[in-house]
Amino acid sequence: MARIGIKDYLRVEGLTKTFSSTSVKDKGFQGSLRVLDNVNFSCKAGEFITLVGPNGCGKTTIFRIISGLEDREYGKITIGGKPSYEAKIGFIFQNYRESLYPWRTCFDNLLVPLELNRVPRRERKKRVEQFLFNLDFKVQDDAYPYQLSGGQQQLLCILRALLYEPDVLLMDEPFSSLDFQTTLYMHDKVLEIWSKAKATILFISHDINEAVYLADKVVVLSKRPARVMDVIEVDLPRPRKLEMTESEEFFAVRNRVLDIFKDEIADSLIRMEMSGF
Numbered sequence: 001m002a003r004i005g006i007k008d009y010l011r012v013e014g015l016t017k018t019f020s021s022t023s024v025k026d027k028g029f030q031g032s033l034r035v036l037d038n039v040n041f042s043c044k045a046g047e048f049i050t051l052v053g054p055n056g057c058g059k060t061t062i063f064r065i066i067s068g069l070e071d072r073e074y075g076k077i078t079i080g081g082k083p084s085y086e087a088k089i090g091f092i093f094q095n096y097r098e099s100l101y102p103w104r105t106c107f108d109n110l111l112v113p114l115e116l117n118r119v120p121r122r123e124r125k126k127r128v129e130q131f132l133f134n135l136d137f138k139v140q141d142d143a144y145p146y147q148l149s150g151g152q153q154q155l156l157c158i159l160r161a162l163l164y165e166p167d168v169l170l171m172d173e174p175f176s177s178l179d180f181q182t183t184l185y186m187h188d189k190v191l192e193i194w195s196k197a198k199a200t201i202l203f204i205s206h207d208i209n210e211a212v213y214l215a216d217k218v219v220v221l222s223k224r225p226a227r228v229m230d231v232i233e234v235d236l237p238r239p240r241k242l243e244m245t246e247s248e249e250f251f252a253v254r255n256r257v258l259d260i261f262k263d264e265i266a267d268s269l270i271r272m273e274m275s276g277f
Contacts, residue, residue: 008042015039015075017061035061037225050203050211053221059204063170067091079167090166092174096154100145106156107141113164131163135196151182162197171203191240212254220260229260
């Protein structure tokens with residue numbers, strides 16, 4: 001079990017979730033399906049935490065429960081000492097094209113969280129401009145999302161989520177639809193924005209190199225039903241640089257995560273063979 005510190009900002013304790021047959025789309029499924037089994041982890045304010053685990057282990061379910069999109073069966077989630085349902089949660093989805101309003105300019109898309117927070121109209125533009133200035137970021141006033149590259153559209157989604165001033169920002173494989181070169185660029189841009197915005201970020205990844213490169217800590221999850229196998233501290237200097245991924249220090253952390261991941265996959269295959277699958 002991952003250690004939960006008294007002063008931790010976000011605390012996930014004993015999170016358990018079982019889906020009934022009516023809520024699961026798996027073909028041939030009957031009865032109930034446990035997805036999460038006593039999941040425990042925590043982080044401090046302003047930390048960048050990545051979650052890795054086998055496909056279908058329940059990573060997105062954890063995010064959906066934290067954000068209030070899914071009910072939990074058991075467990076407790078607190079953010080800044082208050083229940084998660086009282087916190088402001090930002091959520092970055094994989095499909096950025098469906099997250100932006102195509103009829104609004106890029107700048108007007110950024111105004112949406114301020115509109116939802118009922119910020120007076122005359123203050124909205126000024127606050128967005130100050131926000132972009134603080135991050136040293138420029139958005140063309142008359143450009144529309146469809147005129148941007150995939151990476152630029154996802155950056156726009158991230159900026160918009162941060163303008164919401166979330167207590168925690170959840171990022172569910174936000175770069176999975178981008179090409180390799182753009183993904184590398186996005187890693188550094190997100191870290192740059194995060195360092196300036198001082199946001200608390202939880203980030204789901206299927207790429208162990210990505211997970212280690214971005215994170216302060218990597219939460220390694222088991223095969224479904226997910227439980228926390230280990231939480232690996234990433235003691236690498238910041239700001240991170242791409243050449244760091246070729247260092248012995250990086251490989252040492254990456255291999256620790258990979259060894260846990262491989263052991264879990266091997267155990268799962270053995271269990272499948274013993275059960276006759």
